Amino acid sequence: MRRFLLPGLEVLRGALGRQMRLLPAVVILGLASAALEGAGIGLIIPMLGIIAGDGQANGLSGISAYFQAIGEGLGDGERLLVIAAAVLALIVLKNILAFANTLLTTFIYGKASHAIRSALSDQLLRIGYPFFMQQSPGRLLNIISNESWRASDAIQTVLSSIVHGSAAVILLAFLLLMSWQMTLFVALGLVFVQLAHAALSATLKGPSRHVTSFNSELAARMLHLVHAGRLIRVFGQETREKNAFDSASDAVRRAGFALQSRQGALPPLTEVLHSALFLAVVVSAWSIGVSFPVIVAFVVLLYRLQPHMRALQMSWSQIQGWSGSLEEVRWLLDSSDKPKAPQGNAPVDGLHQGMTFDRVTFRYPGSEVRPLVLHSASFEIRSGRSTAIIGRSGAGKTTIVNLLCRFVEPDEGRILVDGVPLGQINPVQWRRQIAVASQDLELVDGTILENITYGQSATPAEAERAAKLAEAHGFIEQLPQGYETLVGYRGASLSAGQRQRIALARALVRDPAILILDEATNAVDGLSEAAIVETLRSRAGRRTTIVISHHRSTISFCDDVVVLGSGRVKGQAALADVASLSMDQLYEHETGMGGGG
Numbered sequence: 001m002r003r004f005l006l007p008g009l010e011v012l013r014g015a016l017g018r019q020m021r022l023l024p025a026v027v028i029l030g031l032a033s034a035a036l037e038g039a040g041i042g043l044i045i046p047m048l049g050i051i052a053g054d055g056q057a058n059g060l061s062g063i064s065a066y067f068q069a070i071g072e073g074l075g076d077g078e079r080l081l082v083i084a085a086a087v088l089a090l091i092v093l094k095n096i097l098a099f100a101n102t103l104l105t106t107f108i109y110g111k112a113s114h115a116i117r118s119a120l121s122d123q124l125l126r127i128g129y130p131f132f133m134q135q136s137p138g139r140l141l142n143i144i145s146n147e148s149w150r151a152s153d154a155i156q157t158v159l160s161s162i163v164h165g166s167a168a169v170i171l172l173a174f175l176l177l178m179s180w181q182m183t184l185f186v187a188l189g190l191v192f193v194q195l196a197h198a199a200l201s202a203t204l205k206g207p208s209r210h211v212t213s214f215n216s217e218l219a220a221r222m223l224h225l226v227h228a229g230r231l232i233r234v235f236g237q238e239t240r241e242k243n244a245f246d247s248a249s250d251a252v253r254r255a256g257f258a259l260q261s262r263q264g265a266l267p268p269l270t271e272v273l274h275s276a277l278f279l280a281v282v283v284s285a286w287s288i289g290v291s292f293p294v295i296v297a298f299v300v301l302l303y304r305l306q307p308h309m310r311a312l313q314m315s316w317s318q319i320q321g322w323s324g325s326l327e328e329v330r331w332l333l334d335s336s337d338k339p340k341a342p343q344g345n346a347p348v349d350g351l352h353q354g355m356t357f358d359r360v361t362f363r364y365p366g367s368e369v370r371p372l373v374l375h376s377a378s379f380e381i382r383s384g385r386s387t388a389i390i391g392r393s394g395a396g397k398t399t400i401v402n403l404l405c406r407f408v409e410p411d412e413g414r415i416l417v418d419g420v421p422l423g424q425i426n427p428v429q430w431r432r433q434i435a436v437a438s439q440d441l442e443l444v445d446g447t448i449l450e451n452i453t454y455g456q457s458a459t460p461a462e463a464e465r466a467a468k469l470a471e472a473h474g475f476i477e478q479l480p481q482g483y484e485t486l487v488g489y490r491g492a493s494l495s496a497g498q499r500q501r502i503a504l505a506r507a508l509v510r511d512p513a514i515l516i517l518d519e520a521t522n523a524v525d526g527l528s529e530a531a532i533v534e535t536l537r538s539r540a541g542r543r544t545t546i547v548i549s550h551h552r553s554t555i556s557f558c559d560d561v562v563v564l565g566s567g568r569v570k571g572q573a574a575l576a577d578v579a580s581l582s583m584d585q586l587y588e589h590e591t592g593m594g595g596g597g
């Protein structure tokens, strides 16, 4: 029932948070300004009585008689002026309160909208990394860029509903006090209008979900056009991509039209029904002999009530129309079905003995039918040494990096760090011990200096030293803006080899206990690579280095080598013991190597 009444109620309540305590103030201001309006309208009764020459009209009852008695004893002219001044004062006061309420609701809306955006970004940073391996980036982009705004709009609508609802309650109370029979008639009419409205509004949920899902597809297409601009041109796929984009965009248009045309039918329908009710009240009041000033005051009250009722009904249909958006935002904010971030609180400071993979078995999450990527893999990475992890493409090398960084966790077996299970170690502290330079880690859209010092409070001099070690200083110096050069989106204004060297400098500037290079220099020229290898060799004994590469030259400085084949550890040996073997021979020949799993 609650779900039917307000889809995404949890999102709205969560977003309002501490602002919930301001909602009573919104209600009180709404009630007070409506009460002032109602009182002003009530004063029409004595005013009309004076104008109609029947200033002391008798026979009125209830609140009408109370209004009629105001200013009794004064002369007609003086009484008219006093009442007019009172009406004006009430109108001024009512509008001051209404303005105060607008400020208050705008403040709450701003805070709640910010809370939604902040909660979304918090969630994206908090949930476990496997989530990003499974989810469509288009869907996530759509939630952040579109649906979160609709959720904010829903909050504004709820706030304005509170204001309109308060006003409607007070105006209905005035109507009741004037004539309960006519009010009963009005109330029945309003219930009928509301039922008709609710029936139509309920049909908005389906179209709303369509709009949301087509928007996700369109966002995915937009991302594709931005990311794959080069690929599309090289393969001459502009026309095909244009058609695919247009069809996604047209699907959004059609779904939007279906939703908005249904929503658009609601205001005219409501207006017609309200007008019919309005006229029926006048005719029936006249036929049961209600006095002229009371009919006028009643009709004016009814007239003032109508926009509030219409606004309430429109809010209802708008929230139904946004239900797809609210459901998407709620889905992303719901942690219960998302991978958890890695846990653990054992402290860690550097690597002293080494890391051990102890019969680690792993398959990527998503489906049980996915093949095992690591089969009971066992090997060791000793502290202060450089270990090469090699194997044919798809053997599971990067997966080992993902496990070490705790992006994913083993399904079976353990990874031990100085004898402590990695799963028990504080993940934030652990990641501070590691720096990764990989072909997949992109640059951020900023200057070269910002990229090198990303996440690190390094001085420009330290950044320059790291750039020298990574063989990046030479080309950076030749750029017109040097270290202040903007690298563009994902480093688009640099060559692949330049990007890799900046990424390597970024890893080196941290001087990590464990440096992981995953195909980190495969686009770098031979001379630069040789110099980088010398840099890495100089870390030997002091720091631990893990190198993944298909190139013999890149792993030449390593002490140990671990060979992977189809997710199994074929063997582990000192590189010096297998120095005569080529990479292909290393991949294939497991004889003579120790370790394994």
Ligand SMILES: Nc1ncnc2c1ncn2[C@@H]1O[C@H](COP(=O)(O)OP(=O)(O)OP(=O)(O)O)[C@@H](O)[C@H]1O
Pocket (backbone or CB within 6 Å): 133, 364, 373, 391, 392, 393, 394, 395, 396, 397, 398, 399, 400
């Ligand atoms: N995010 C993922 N989801 C599902 N399967 C994945 C994912 N990443 C990798 N795999 C699969 O895991 C296996 C090992 O991949 P991994 O990237 O570890 O190989 P690799 O040895 O690093 O290969 P390469 O030398 O080509 O980089 C592959 O079969 C791959 O298809």
